[in-house]
Amino acid sequence: MFGPPKDVEGKCNARLFLSDDYGDNNCTIMCQLEPNHFSLHKETFTRTWMVNADGQMVTSEIIITWQEDETPHHHIDDEE
Numbered sequence: 665m666f667g668p669p670k671d672v673e674g675k676c677n678a679r680l681f682l683s684d685d686y687g688d689n690n691c692t693i694m695c696q697l698e699p700n701h702f703s704l705h706k707e708t709f710t711r712t713w714m715v716n717a718d719g720q721m722v723t724s725e726i727i728i729t730w731q732e733d734e735t736p737h738h739h740i741d742d743e744e
């Protein structure tokens with residue numbers, strides 16, 4: 665499907681637009697936690713997303729959490 669998804673009734677519908685970081689149609693998110701942590705994987709970063717009318721940069725903290733490590737060689741290690 666192309667184009668933005670339509671709003672879902674009864675949901676917040678806030679959006680986060682991540683971009684392709686290596687020109688390979690993927691947006692790579694990397695966990696910043698210590699090895700062998702037990703919580704969800706997590707990457708936190710601050711995005712400067714606009715300059716307001718006073719010329720000040722407005723920043724937004726982005727926190728992404730996910731369950732499965734999708735690194736290919738990590739999956740091979742898991743199967744041993």
Ligand SMILES: [Zn+2]
Nearest residue numbers: 695697705706
């Ligand atoms: Zn992790």
